[in-house]
Amino acid sequence: MKEYLYKQLSVAPDSKLTNLSRVIYIFILLSIITIVLESEPSISFGNESTFLTINYIFGFIFLIEYICRLYAVGLNPEYSGFAGRIKYIFSFYAIIDLISFAPFLLIPTASESFLLRVFRVLRLFSLLKTSKHATGLILIGNVIRDKLYELMFAIMLTFGIIFISAVCLYLAEGEIQPEAFGSIPRSLWWATVTLTTIGYGDMVPVTAIGKILTILITVASIGIVAIPTGILAAGFSEALSELKKGKDK
Amino acid sequence: MKEYLYKQLSVAPDSKLTNLSRVIYIFILLSIITIVLESEPSISFGNESTFLTINYIFGFIFLIEYICRLYAVGLNPEYSGFAGRIKYIFSFYAIIDLISFAPFLLIPTASESFLLRVFRVLRLFSLLKTSKHATGLILIGNVIRDKLYELMFAIMLTFGIIFISAVCLYLAEGEIQPEAFGSIPRSLWWATVTLTTIGYGDMVPVTAIGKILTILITVASIGIVAIPTGILAAGFSEALSELKKGKDK
Amino acid sequence: MKEYLYKQLSVAPDSKLTNLSRVIYIFILLSIITIVLESEPSISFGNESTFLTINYIFGFIFLIEYICRLYAVGLNPEYSGFAGRIKYIFSFYAIIDLISFAPFLLIPTASESFLLRVFRVLRLFSLLKTSKHATGLILIGNVIRDKLYELMFAIMLTFGIIFISAVCLYLAEGEIQPEAFGSIPRSLWWATVTLTTIGYGDMVPVTAIGKILTILITVASIGIVAIPTGILAAGFSEALSELKKGKDK
Amino acid sequence: MKEYLYKQLSVAPDSKLTNLSRVIYIFILLSIITIVLESEPSISFGNESTFLTINYIFGFIFLIEYICRLYAVGLNPEYSGFAGRIKYIFSFYAIIDLISFAPFLLIPTASESFLLRVFRVLRLFSLLKTSKHATGLILIGNVIRDKLYELMFAIMLTFGIIFISAVCLYLAEGEIQPEAFGSIPRSLWWATVTLTTIGYGDMVPVTAIGKILTILITVASIGIVAIPTGILAAGFSEALSELKKGKDK
Incomplete structure (x- = not known):
């Protein structure tokens, strides 16, 4: 079970996104679309509670994902054991993950802080970075470095x-x-x-x-x-x- | 006679437009120009009856063309016999042909429905698709597919x-x-x-x-x-x- | 004398502009600049007589050039004799030459007709067409024809x-x-x-x-x-x- | 000492900027940024004396640099001796150097004359012209000359x-x-x-x-x-x- 979760949250050997990664990817995309729509007053006005609920749901989903990752990451020799978990919590991508949902669950008014939610865009990159879709981004990076x-x-x-x-x-x-x-x-x-x-x-x-x-x-x-x-x-x-x-x- | 009509309505072996196809092509272009001009209030205002008459004439021409096609298509083994004709009537291009003129003859007020007349632009493509002029369109299609x-x-x-x-x-x-x-x-x-x-x-x-x-x-x-x-x-x-x-x- | 004039008004064997051609070229350019400046009300207002005089001078210069060309062209076997001169007068470039100055000398009010003066731009091309500077124009013409x-x-x-x-x-x-x-x-x-x-x-x-x-x-x-x-x-x-x-x- | 100064003010054999040249380069850049900011009324308004002081400091720095250059340039056989110094003073880049700071030290109101300060941009080029960074500028110059x-x-x-x-x-x-x-x-x-x-x-x-x-x-x-x-x-x-x-x- 732990192993299955670990595999699903990592990248497949053929560098394809796993099924679970795809689901998370879609949730992140949906949460970004929600942020975009919420920022438009003519859409959010009068629907504040709806958006608050949606944001709570997304926050909860990302919380579960975060806990699953924290649980499964133990199989990675680098992050095994309690010390490893602490090390993982303070790793770059784990902090981004945390920032992208924690504030909305802890302080409801933080929901208004747009900047914190921008971190979800970073999450897109953190998910993409290991998949085969990243070749395009690596390519453009190489072109820019070359030239x-x-x-x-x-x-x-x-x-x-x-x-x-x-x-x-x-x-x-x-x-x-x-x-x-x-x-x-x-x-x-x-x-x-x-x-x-x-x-x-x-x-x-x-x-x-x-x-x-x-x-x-x-x-x-x-x-x-x-x-x-x-x-x-x-x-x-x-x-x-x-x-x-x-x-x- | 039927055979001549069939040949004229199809594409010549050297993939040139036949004389009759050219005439139809010009009529479609003229009917599109009419639609463009009619949409401009400063041109159509006061000339509504003129444009109505022109649209009726185009509708009648396209009706005759449609009947001719329906008659001549029997020489195509795929659409021969009564069942074949029914099959032809429900083929993609025959439906476009029908939509592009039928409403204007049946319901005069449909003349105002701009969207239906846009189908005449599709007719341009349906005529072009088999001619040698299509190579350009195929080419750009290939470039887009390639890249x-x-x-x-x-x-x-x-x-x-x-x-x-x-x-x-x-x-x-x-x-x-x-x-x-x-x-x-x-x-x-x-x-x-x-x-x-x-x-x-x-x-x-x-x-x-x-x-x-x-x-x-x-x-x-x-x-x-x-x-x-x-x-x-x-x-x-x-x-x-x-x-x-x-x-x- | 006649031969010298003919040579000076034609193109040199090495397809360079002759000295006289250069002088005429500069006069045409100056007359075009005059037209451009005259069209601007804030410049021409109050200076109408100055511009009229300048236009008269240019018209007179182009008249002399026209007469010289008509006189010297006799050395070209195609346009020799009286019949040849008549033929020359009705040649394309001679008509452009005539239109570009005649109206301003005959009818002073024609000076206001802008369109007639635009012919002087055509004169630029007629002068350029035989010189080596034309290679550029021929080149772009070739590219457009090629593609x-x-x-x-x-x-x-x-x-x-x-x-x-x-x-x-x-x-x-x-x-x-x-x-x-x-x-x-x-x-x-x-x-x-x-x-x-x-x-x-x-x-x-x-x-x-x-x-x-x-x-x-x-x-x-x-x-x-x-x-x-x-x-x-x-x-x-x-x-x-x-x-x-x-x-x- | 004189030799060290001469070397520092010239270009190193490997055509890198020397340390002193870099410092001067940064001062020129800073003085240009000052000019840009000073030109903006919403920044300079109320801070006129500050900007005046800054300009004085820059003028003084460039004066010292000018004197050092004048002193050290004697090691260059072309500008050695008194006659050489006079020749140097009237060389193109020395004049630019002088114009870029002298007016601001002599006449305080000259500080308002924007045009004189634009010479500092020229100084950037005069410093760059001998360094390896100039290859880019030479390159673009070559491309323009080639084409x-x-x-x-x-x-x-x-x-x-x-x-x-x-x-x-x-x-x-x-x-x-x-x-x-x-x-x-x-x-x-x-x-x-x-x-x-x-x-x-x-x-x-x-x-x-x-x-x-x-x-x-x-x-x-x-x-x-x-x-x-x-x-x-x-x-x-x-x-x-x-x-x-x-x-x-």
Whole structure:
């Protein structure tokens, strides 16, 4: 029984999620969806007690899971015995597990503390980390590590161009639109929104010189700002095709 | 006569559209253009009777086409005889054909039901599906199937980044701008519009912390959000050049 | 003298612009800049007579050029003799030359007709077409011709996705925002602005269903809409590197 | 002592920054951050004397650095002796060094002259230029030089498309929205903002013909406008992988 529980809570040899892990995974996903919906006033208003009950149920389920894990983990030589259990309780993922449900059971008002519930998102990662689904996350991690120097340089270049653009517009429009361009930090906001081509339109140059500067800056430097995008897309595409080749063999 | 009709309503051996198919194709396109124009009040207002007449004419044409198909389909061994005709009537494309014109002839007021007329767009596909023009659609279908794992992973990653960005801004600006960032679903709208670089500007962070977060998030993650774009563009470009090579041989 | 003029008005054997051609080229550029500046009321207001004089001078210069060309073209066997001159006058580029200055000399009020002056932009192309600078334009023309099938397909796909997105939002928000989504043509504007990631923000979905649809549509299909961009960029980059290789040999 | 100072102020043989250079580098960065923060009224208001003091301290530090450099530079054969020192004082980087601090020590009110302080950004480059961190900047410089013809052509093409789009919208909406499209320069602003997909939304076509033109222009030409981005991204990615290959050998 203990052994079955231990196996079900661990990862299968073929690195698939076990049936129990899948059920827990679904519960975590459902509890995150509950948090998302609860945060929306037009949904939660008038249904506070319903959400409180749902949160209690999830808290109770995660409590049971926590106890089961604590009980079964003894089979792992690293955490066997009483000392091992104490060691497990203070392990990184066990603390995340605890934080993600304990407050809601102990203090009902803690239910309002959104930040604590965000830990459930971390739980998703802690479950995923050992499964085969993690290969994708490892892959993107590898791409970022592989191309780190290029990416760092390209991102620094991006920030450099954003900074210079911000200084240009600060000098050009700082006095005419003090609210939008009256300081470098304010101009930085405009420069980021413009050079990433988001273009909210909350801050727009209005003078002739400001507009001419913007035209020259954007046409000349959007290409440079898009370099990290190109590096990441190319690196990721490459890594995935290599992974595929490796699988085909 | 029956045989000629059957050939004209089918696809030619060289997978070209027959002359009759082309005429029907043009009628479907015209009927879709009519629907588009009719939906615009400044065009349809005062011309309701004209549009009603046009719709009746299209309905009648599609009725004749339907009867012809029903008559000629007997030459197809699968649908020969009375039982075969009944089978044909309940086949997928025959039902689409029927829905796309029948309501407008039977109940004039059904003409207002826009949704039923959308089926005519499906008819376009049903006609195209067997012609050589379909190779393009098959191609894009193949690219999506080929790169499905990569695309799914990249799109999930995109949604993950959008979700985390939404949570960040919900925590940063939720209380200052409850209308825009007062819940995670509301923040999700902002996060999607920002990270896809659409940037409507209907919801814009206004606090210093919100803006700094947005600058860091956008510069760091627009590259990741653009990965599906890169995968699709590369895959499509590759598939097209292979298709060309195959044709050149 | 006539021969010198003919040579100067033609293209040099090494396909460089001759000195006279360069002078004319600069005059055309200056006359276009004049047109651009004149169109701006804050610049032209109060300076109407100045601009009229400048336009007269440009018109006179282009008249002299036209007469010189007509005189010198006789050395071209195709246009020699009186009949050849008549033939030249009715040739495509001679008509463009004539339209680009004649109205401003004959009827002063024609100066206000902007459209006629746009012909001067065409003159730029007519001058460029034979020079070595044209290789770039020929190149991009070749890339577009080479990838025509792919581009046409990708652009049709783009319009297809834009159309379907427009229909979705028309059904979702047509009744709530009739001004923005009250008909398919209106929704088409929104769909184009959104899927090209321009995002003006003049029309924005406001309902939950409209926003959810937009999130799903944009994340899934921005990749597809960006395919023509990828094809063009790749094709152009390829063609340029091949051109370089050819030159290096 | 003099030799130690000279070595510390120069670049190490392995082109790493020396310890002293790092300290100076950090001081320049801090002084730039101070300038950025000081420009923001909500931060500087009431703290003017604090910022004045900080600026004095930075000015004093940079004065000491300047004197040290002037003293130690004598070991460089090019700048040895009195004449060499004079030559050094009028060298490009020494002038930048001087401008970046002298005015703030001599005239306190010069502290308000933002432009002079921008020279400190130049100092960052002057320090970086000899270090190994400069390889990245040299690399991007090389990529731009390598692809100069392609980039220039693509950027000219971009401006050409922007110009033609601006003329189209000027003709279509110039009379209906004189503020936004009433002249070609005004339309140029709209065309740049639209074709770079920034889309502020401060100027939006409102007529049917203007919107149809915009739809056709954007779908057809966003691909062409994105060519410089593609060229830069590809060239940069290529150059970085070659650099890596060279290092691996």
